[in-house]
Amino acid sequence: MAASPMVNPGDQPVWVNTDNCKACDICVSVCPSGVLGMRYESTSTLGAMISIDHPEACIGCNECELTCPDFAIYVADKQEFKAAGLSFAKLTDDAKARQEKIVANNYMSLSEQGVK
Ligand code: SF4
Numbered sequence: 001m002a003a004s005p006m007v008n009p010g011d012q013p014v015w016v017n018t019d020n021c022k023a024c025d026i027c028v029s030v031c032p033s034g035v036l037g038m039r040y041e042s043t044s045t046l047g048a049m050i051s052i053d054h055p056e057a058c059i060g061c062n063e064c065e066l067t068c069p070d071f072a073i074y075v076a077d078k079q080e081f082k083a084a085g086l087s088f089a090k091l092t093d094d095a096k097a098r099q100e101k102i103v104a105n106n107y108m109s110l111s112e113q114g115v116k
């Protein structure tokens with residue numbers, strides 16, 4: 001049986017159901033830790049797709065999941081994550097600086113050039 005997209009597909013802090021993502025950038029804009037970015041994807045809506053570039057920096061704040069209008073992004077339950085021996089990151093100055101660069105890059109992943 002295929003796993004529900006709401007179920008963590010692995011030991012990931014944050015994951016996406018790409019079928020639902022409309023590439024609206026909202027989750028990227030609210031992430032404090034520079035975890036997310038958009039990548040060019042010619043086959044998807046608006047020509048872009050959400051990308052989880054730095055899962056190791058996810059602080060588990062849930063802002064992305066709470067603000068996504070399309071229920072496309074999910075964050076691990078804190079207690080389940082901890083019970084599995086995993087932990088979210090702490091917010092660092094480096095992560096905050098990366099987030100500022102992503103915003104300045106029009107919410108595109110820093111590996112992507114140009115403006116969509
Ligand atoms: S907020 Fe949701 S729909 Fe918008 S880019 Fe993020 S995952 Fe996709």
Ligand code: SF4
Pocket residue numbers: 014030031032033034035036057058059060061062063064065075
């Ligand atoms: S839970 Fe918070 S830190 Fe993690 S990706 Fe979502 S908004 Fe970013």
